[in-house]
Amino acid sequence: METYTIIVLLLAATIRVATPLLLAALAGLFSERAGVIDLGLEGKMLGAAFAAAAVSAVTGSVWLGLGAAIATGVALALVIGFACITHRGNQVVAGMAVTIVVSGLAPSLALAWFGLGGQTPQLTNAAQRFTALPWPGAEAARAMPFPGLMYAELLAGHNGVVYLAAALVPLSAWVLYRTRFGLRLRAVGENPHAVESAGIPVNGLRYRALLISGVLCGVAGAYLSTAANAGFVRDMTVGKGYLALAALIFGKWRPVPTLWACLLFAFTDAAAARMQGVALPLAGVVPVQFILALPYILTVLLLAGFVGRATPPKALGVPYTTEK
Amino acid sequence: MSVSPERVPALDLRGIDKRFGPVHANRAVSFAVRAGTIHGLIGENGAGKSTLMNIVYGLQSPDAGTLLVQGREVHFRHPREAIAAGIGMVHQHFMLVENFTALENLLLADGAAAGSAAGRAAAREKWDRLALDHGLDVPLDAVVGELPVGVQQRLEILKALGRKAEILVLDEPTAVLTPAEATQLFQLLGRLRAQGKTVILVTHKLREIMAVTDRVTVMRQGAVVAELDTAATSLRELAEKMVGRSVLLQVEKGPGFPREVLLEVEQLAASDDRGVPRVKGISFQVRAGEIVGIAGVAGNGQSELLETLAGIRTPTGGAIRLAGRDVAGDDPAQRRRLGLAHVPEDRLKLGVVAAFAAEDNLILGQQERPEFGRGVLLDRRAIAAGCRQAMAEYDVRPGDPRLRLGAFSGGNQQKLVMAREIGAGPQVLLVGQPTRGVDIGAIEFIHRRLVALRDAGKAVLLVSVELDEILGLADRILVMNGGEIMGELPRAEATEEKLGLLMAGVRAEAGHED
Ligand SMILES: Nc1ncnc2c1ncn2[C@@H]1O[C@H](COP(=O)(O)OP(=O)(O)OP(=O)(O)O)[C@@H](O)[C@H]1O
Ligand SMILES: [Mg+2]
Numbered sequence: 001m002e003t004y005t006i007i008v009l010l011l012a013a014t015i016r017v018a019t020p021l022l023l024a025a026l027a028g029l030f031s032e033r034a035g036v037i038d039l040g041l042e043g044k045m046l047g048a049a050f051a052a053a054a055v056s057a058v059t060g061s062v063w064l065g066l067g068a069a070i071a072t073g074v075a076l077a078l079v080i081g082f083a084c085i086t087h088r089g090n091q092v093v094a095g096m097a098v099t100i101v102v103s104g105l106a107p108s109l110a111l112a113w114f115g116l117g118g119q120t121p122q123l124t125n126a127a128q129r130f131t132a133l134p135w136p137g138a139e140a141a142r143a144m145p146f147p148g149l150m151y152a153e154l155l156a157g158h159n160g161v162v163y164l165a166a167a168l169v170p171l172s173a174w175v176l177y178r179t180r181f182g183l184r185l186r187a188v189g190e191n192p193h194a195v196e197s198a199g200i201p202v203n204g205l206r207y208r209a210l211l212i213s214g215v216l217c218g219v220a221g222a223y224l225s226t227a228a229n230a231g232f233v234r235d236m237t238v239g240k241g242y243l244a245l246a247a248l249i250f251g252k253w254r255p256v257p258t259l260w261a262c263l264l265f266a267f268t269d270a271a272a273a274r275m276q277g278v279a280l281p282l283a284g285v286v287p288v289q290f291i292l293a294l295p296y297i298l299t300v301l302l303l304a305g306f307v308g309r310a311t312p313p314k315a316l317g318v319p320y321t322t323e324k
Numbered sequence: 325m326s327v328s329p330e331r332v333p334a335l336d337l338r339g340i341d342k343r344f345g346p347v348h349a350n351r352a353v354s355f356a357v358r359a360g361t362i363h364g365l366i367g368e369n370g371a372g373k374s375t376l377m378n379i380v381y382g383l384q385s386p387d388a389g390t391l392l393v394q395g396r397e398v399h400f401r402h403p404r405e406a407i408a409a410g411i412g413m414v415h416q417h418f419m420l421v422e423n424f425t426a427l428e429n430l431l432l433a434d435g436a437a438a439g440s441a442a443g444r445a446a447a448r449e450k451w452d453r454l455a456l457d458h459g460l461d462v463p464l465d466a467v468v469g470e471l472p473v474g475v476q477q478r479l480e481i482l483k484a485l486g487r488k489a490e491i492l493v494l495d496e497p498t499a500v501l502t503p504a505e506a507t508q509l510f511q512l513l514g515r516l517r518a519q520g521k522t523v524i525l526v527t528h529k530l531r532e533i534m535a536v537t538d539r540v541t542v543m544r545q546g547a548v549v550a551e552l553d554t555a556a557t558s559l560r561e562l563a564e565k566m567v568g569r570s571v572l573l574q575v576e577k578g579p580g581f582p583r584e585v586l587l588e589v590e591q592l593a594a595s596d597d598r599g600v601p602r603v604k605g606i607s608f609q610v611r612a613g614e615i616v617g618i619a620g621v622a623g624n625g626q627s628e629l630l631e632t633l634a635g636i637r638t639p640t641g642g643a644i645r646l647a648g649r650d651v652a653g654d655d656p657a658q659r660r661r662l663g664l665a666h667v668p669e670d671r672l673k674l675g676v677v678a679a680f681a682a683e684d685n686l687i688l689g690q691q692e693r694p695e696f697g698r699g700v701l702l703d704r705r706a707i708a709a710g711c712r713q714a715m716a717e718y719d720v721r722p723g724d725p726r727l728r729l730g731a732f733s734g735g736n737q738q739k740l741v742m743a744r745e746i747g748a749g750p751q752v753l754l755v756g757q758p759t760r761g762v763d764i765g766a767i768e769f770i771h772r773r774l775v776a777l778r779d780a781g782k783a784v785l786l787v788s789v790e791l792d793e794i795l796g797l798a799d800r801i802l803v804m805n806g807g808e809i810m811g812e813l814p815r816a817e818a819t820e821e822k823l824g825l826l827m828a829g830v831r832a833e834a835g836h837e838d
Binding site for chain 2: 180183184186187190191193194195196197198199200201314322
């Protein structure tokens with residue numbers, strides 16, 4: 001294959017890998033900007049992936065699957081909210097607990113309901129999955145010279161969730177920086193006492209942030225099991241929730257830089273899949289493990305202050321009480 | 325100001341009661357605030373003033389009692405409801421989002437839309453006009469964290485006025501202000517009163533009460549002990565009512581007998597966290613048996629100087645000698661072993677761990693002292709006993725060694741820090757703002773301690789923005805401005821005017837350099 005084709009296909013893969021990452025990172029963006037550490041991303045996504053695949057398999061409708069995924073994401077977000085906001089519990093513990101419970105519960109339910117060893121049935125019917133949207137002339141363009149393949153693979157050729165995720169970046173930025181809700185949300189992550197004293201209930205705001213996070217995780221999970229794959233398998237998120245958090249930190253808790261971080265991480269992931277055993281000009285054969293570890297290495301370097309300082313929201317992780 | 329007593333009080337408190345576990349913070353508090361007046365509220369640290377004001381603002385709910393606003397009974401469950409009833413509050417610790425701009429902070433409190441560009445422009449215009457009307461100069465686009473506290477406070481007041489507050493509560497508004505900023509504030513309060521608004525002023529500074537209020541309520545241990553017309557009372561009477569005994573507004577202090585030099589600083593330079601030079605080649609000495617005061621407007625390098633001396637900040641140049649030994653390269657623990665003790669300016673940041681019990685705070689930095697340990701273990705019983713003794717000696721209330729430090733009022737926290745540092749038996753004591761937010765009874769006590777330390781032949785370096793404190797305690801006064809020492813005056817020659825000029829950066833030509 002010529003280099004041009006390789007690069008275009010690599011970038012197309014990057015976009016597909018980046019989508020769930022981006023959705024989860026934006027989910028984390030809302031809850032963390034409101035001051036709640038979101039270690040439950042992984043669990044919410046996994047639970048949603050299971051719900052989407054299970055409902056889609058049973059009903060035959062990908063949309064009902066999506067609805068179930070969102071409902072699951074929101075329900076798990078409410079559990080975290082109840083523990084962390086209403087009862088001021090430890091946010092790290094609550095998020096981890098949800099993740100651990102879901103990673104055990106989802107395969108168990110799958111086994112009980114479908115008897116396929118912790119998976120859901122394969123989604124073979126087109127109505128059970130999100131498939132690529134038909135773009136005008138995409139197939140014809142594929143055969144054409146230079147920009148043709150780029151049009152077919154990068155712009156066209158994705159399912160609706162990919163475009164939704166892309167649209168959510170400017171939308172999140174707008175909500176965060178241009179609306180009253182966004183202003184309050186950012187304020188509550190910085191100094192909840194100021195928000196309370198301004199006459200705005202802190203807990204209500206934080207619950208709303210978690211609800212948004214739940215919805216976005218729901219979409220991310222549905223993407224994993226009903227768009228990128230054709231069914232749910234055990235632990236199918238493989239740490240994407242944590243990677244999304246890393247991207248969020250890398251992006252300094254801002255929507256657009258977070259998008260770039262997600263694309264960078266997704267690129268290393270897509271490249272790793274294609275670089276197995278390929279010798280690079282200077283480095284020789286790079287171990288795949290190294291490339292897979294790259295996003296985490298980048299994050300550690302960032303946190304160690306090499307790439308510039310990331311300042312988290314000031315009240316992140318601090319339960320809100322009226323006491324000193 | 326004559327107000328007919330028939331008029332409905334702006335605020336009427338009836339039998340407000342509030343407990344925090346064993347602490348009875350408010351005991352059946354009743355008093356009325358007349359509309360269109362400035363009403364003072366004073367009391368010792370922990371008397372329950374902030375608690376009461378938080379109840380008025382809906383941040384806390386009373387266990388018993390009722391609240392009437394403009395004659396109507398109200399039961400606030402949230403500040404939102406208090407705001408709707410026309411109450412505004414400027415808190416003891418500002419309620420601002422520091423990395424927001426001033427305008428964003430105002431919008432947070434505003435009902436107006438912030439979404440559209442037009443909405444923002446309209447909001448900006450509204451706040452600009454309001455700021456102008458009240459003479460509250462606030463740069464709307466500046467990031468709040470970078471503004472001086474005086475401006476932050478104007479922003480807080482603007483926020484309250486913008487929400488149509490008819491009753492404005494100010495909880496210790498001048499604790500962090502320079503005298504000039506305080507004067508400005510009081511002029512503003514006077515204008516608000518003239519417009520018919522009602523102001524409740526909580527403060528420890530009795531002079532301010534005498535200067536601006538119409539009436540004063542005095543609280544002690546959660547209860548109202550007196551209500552007086554300001555015109556019919558005196559500083560001394562207020563002080564006595566507040567503390568329940570007569571207090572010395574000025575500690576008695578004999579002449580000092582300075583001996584050998586214990587602390588010597590030569591051409592010391594230091595920068596702040598952002599690398600901006602803050603201390604620019606300072607030299608001075610502190611001798612055994614004297615108190616040297618460093619006066620100056622806050623933010624002129626005093627904080628960095630203290631931190632550098634204590635070993636928390638690395639100097640960028642110069643020498644520090646403790647009893648003749650160069651300690652510039654030593655860490656705080658090594659300096660402590662050489663007899664240095666430090667009462668930091670910002671006790672919550674550098675002095676204590678708010679989540680720890682009082683007894684644990686009392687051994688911070690002194691865990692290794694033999695009386696607190698048994699082998700590698702801490703001797704809990706000895707620590708508790710030591711704490712109880714220190715609490716009795718320093719009159720810390722409540723005297724419970726197990727209580728979380730954050731639950732003590734500010735003044736009592738400060739007494740605990742003093743107890744710890746003086747208890748270490750230092751040769752040289754560095755003290756920063758020892759009486760910030762502290763009531764007059766406790767001030768008297770802390771001042772006595774410092775003088776006693778001097779009389780015992782120790783060296784004391786006192787950094788304070790309160791001129792009264794410097795004039796009352798120091799034997800020699802250095803004035804800092806812009807990171808340099810503008811001048812030195814022996815106590816006998818120092819007057820407020822001379823110091824004020826030096827603080828403003830005007831070098832005294834008459835001052836003799838020898
Ligand atoms: N949230 C809380 N939990 C437990 N105790 C509290 C709490 N808030 C206040 N207290 C206690 O209630 C008492 C009254 O405190 P308050 O802050 O009202 O005093 P204050 O008069 O404002 O003192 P200061 O002059 O130091 O500000 C103190 O003994 C304090 O320790
Ligand atoms: Mg108070």
